[in-house]
Amino acid sequence: MDILKTLDTMNAAFGPSGREEAVAAVIADMAKPYCDEISTDVMGNLICRKKGPGKKIMFAAHMDSIGFMVTHIEKEGFLRVGKIGGIPPVEVIGTPVRFENGLRGVIHCNEMEDEGKVKMEDLYVDIGARDAADAKKHVRPGDMCVYDTRSAMAANRMIIAPYTDNRSGCAVLLMAMEQLKKSVNDLYFVFTTQEEVGLRGAKTAAFGVAPDYGIAVDVTGFDDVPGSRHSCSSSTGKGAAIKVKDSSVICSPAVNKILVELAEKKKIPYQMDVLTAGGTDAGAMHLTMDGVPSSGISIPCKFCHCPQEIVSADDMEACAALCAEFAQYKFE
Ligand SMILES: [Zn+2]
Structure with a gap:
């Protein structure tokens, strides 16, 4: 295999x-x-x-x-998400995500004084929407997304994925x-x-x-x-x-x-x-x-x-x- x-x-x-x-x-x-x-x-x-x-x-x-579920759509078109399973919030900032319908996005974070204190509520997904009405054409609360990162073989047959x-x-x-x-x-x-x-x-x-x-x-x-x-x-x-x-x-x-x-x-x-x-x-x-x-x-x-x-x-x-x-x- x-x-x-x-x-x-x-x-x-x-x-x-x-x-x-x-x-x-x-x-x-x-x-x-x-x-x-x-x-x-x-x-x-x-x-x-x-x-x-x-x-x-x-x-x-x-x-x-594990993954994320949309809880709310902000008026600027950003998606607030809750976690499905154990998500470490600080580790996921900047991560690309993918929805079931193929829609792509990236996770980002409210401006924070101390990024070490990031909570799920501080995160949002940017799907490129212009505003809430635009975002609602693609997603609604309850939709889920997953990490859309890549895989590779590193040294000593260690797999990064x-x-x-x-x-x-x-x-x-x-x-x-x-x-x-x-x-x-x-x-x-x-x-x-x-x-x-x-x-x-x-x-x-x-x-x-x-x-x-x-x-x-x-x-x-x-x-x-x-x-x-x-x-x-x-x-x-x-x-x-x-x-x-x-x-x-x-x-x-x-x-x-x-x-x-x-x-x-x-x-x-x-x-x-x-x-x-x-x-x-x-x-x-x-x-x-x-x-x-x-x-x-x-x-x-x-x-x-x-x-x-x-x-x-x-x-x-x-x-x-x-x-x-x-x-x-x-x-x-
Ligand atoms: Zn497991």
């Missing part, structure tokens, strides 16, 4: 939380050759099943992105699916919706699939930064990050024992992932029904939720290899 091209194809499709139809269609096309059936549920989750006789395993990677959270996780699932021939387990690769607003898609998907085991594939924090306060344990380029905890889940020791054993045995680079903040779909999966042993296989990501994030293609490949191994694991 050409990882950069795959990420670009997903990112070219629109897909903020609650508006994932376009990105789901793109992923369904990519997944089709590697699974037996594809379905969508009420929440818009894309469920790709590869049948097998063994345990039911649900791999979840959220396909939604928007929305590696979590299109890189989606690519990892596709890579894992690509590696599987016949399946010993009953596999559900679920591309979930609305993770960024509270793991909402994974909640209904996990209930619907009713898995024996759950694995969330998502990005995690990075600790390889000057002056780190060590709020997380993972580093980019050091392999698949096996989740121990985040704010949404304390992972199943039994599942992690298997993941570590598989990584050791198959010589897949790995590290243990402790995150003091943030959540993943594992948080929703492990609390479904009467509980599902769950963990996460994570891609360390720099500058998460900024208009340009950085992940390692090597880490993504390690995550895919570990997913494929777990998918083939013969449970007793």
Whole structure:
């Protein structure tokens, strides 16, 4: 798989939380050759099943992105926006954005004494409108826009791109699916919706699939930064990050024992992932029904939720290899 091209194809499709139809269609096309059936549920989750006789395993990677929703149109034609998911206001000043209808804009900020204190309410989107009446021809409150930044390969196979959270996780699932021939387990690769607003898609998907085991594939924090306060344990380029905890889940020791054993045995680079903040779909999966042993296989990501994030293609490949191994694991 050409990882950069795959990420670009997903990112070219629109897909903020609650508006994932376009990105789901793109992923369904990519997944089709590697699974037996594809379905969508009420929440818009894309469920790709590869049948097998063994345990039911649900791999979840959220396909939604963070974004902005128009709240108000100023008389000068500028758009005020609210955030969909966790947006760091100071990081997005000057960022180009794109609406579902193709309209382009750029985010800017009220004149401020101290730009470090920027809040969402200080931001506006300039779409080139002459005034409010002109702007209303193109957008209305409730319309969403997403980062319209570019992607590139940097040194050491590090990928700079928007929305590696979590299109890189989606690519990892596709890579894992690509590696599987016949399946010993009953596999559900679920591309979930609305993770960024509270793991909402994974909640209904996990209930619907009713898995024996759950694995969330998502990005995690990075600790390889000057002056780190060590709020997380993972580093980019050091392999698949096996989740121990985040704010949404304390992972199943039994599942992690298997993941570590598989990584050791198959010589897949790995590290243990402790995150003091943030959540993943594992948080929703492990609390479904009467509980599902769950963990996460994570891609360390720099500058998460900024208009340009950085992940390692090597880490993504390690995550895919570990997913494929777990998918083939013969449970007793
Ligand atoms: Zn994420």
